[in-house]
Amino acid sequence: MAELPLAPVKRIIKQSGASRVSAEAVQELRDELEEYAEDRAREAKEYAQHASRTTVQESDVKASR
Amino acid sequence: MAELPLAPVKRIIKQSGASRVSAEAVQELRDELEEYAEDRAREAKEYAQHASRTTVQESDVKASR
Numbered sequence: 001m002a003e004l005p006l007a008p009v010k011r012i013i014k015q016s017g018a019s020r021v022s023a024e025a026v027q028e029l030r031d032e033l034e035e036y037a038e039d040r041a042r043e044a045k046e047y048a049q050h051a052s053r054t055t056v057q058e059s060d061v062k063a064s065r
Numbered sequence: 066m067a068e069l070p071l072a073p074v075k076r077i078i079k080q081s082g083a084s085r086v087s088a089e090a091v092q093e094l095r096d097e098l099e100e101y102a103e104d105r106a107r108e109a110k111e112y113a114q115h116a117s118r119t120t121v122q123e124s125d126v127k128a129s130r
Contacts, residue, residue, distance in 0.1 A: 003073035003080075009102060011068050013121055016106035018113065024123035029105060032126070033098055037074060040094060041081035048083065056078055058089035061097070 004034050040064045069099050105129045 009030045013021045041056075043064035048056045074095045078086045106121075108129035113121045 003076050004069065005073065008068035008070065012099070012102045013106040013109065015068075016103065016110045018106070018110045018119075018121040020120040022120055022122045025109065025121045025126045028123045028126040029102065029109070032105070032130075033102055034077070036101065037077045037094065037098055038081065040097075041078040041083070044078065044090065044094070045081045045083045054083075055085040055087055056083040056090050057087045058093045061090045061093040065097075 002030065002034055004030050004037070006030055009033065067095065067099055069095050069102070071095055074098065 006026050010021055010026045013026065013029065040061065041064075044056050044060040047060040047063045048054070051060075053060075071091050075086055075091045078091065078094065105126065106129075109121050109125040112125040112128045113119070116125075
């Protein structure tokens with residue numbers, strides 16, 4: 001289930017200097033970002049659990065790199 | 066300049082099973098996602114240019130992996 005909105009992803013691609021972007025390109029990058037975020041979130045949660053915390057903190061996200 | 070909103074990033078972290086997430090953790094993951102998206106967008110644009118196209122297409126985003 002996609003959480004990240006398409007519009008900001010499209011803006012990021014346009015800001016790279018692309019004059020036009022296909023809708024499928026935006027969707028593809030959004031889907032990949034979403035997957036990447038899910039992987040990182042899972043890892044970060046593991047780090048928090050390992051430290052016996054219930055709150056995921058910035059250090060957990062950094063450790064998940 | 067941040068394009069990606071924080072709320073969906075927070076939802077993605079919560080969906081990983083984390084009961085609580087600090088605001089700094091959400092911001093950190095959002096910032097990293099943003100940078101990752103910018104890198105991929107730049108690469109994708111290069112691929113489009115190399116193919117003499119002005120439109121970034123799905124294949125350019127896939128090639129940029």
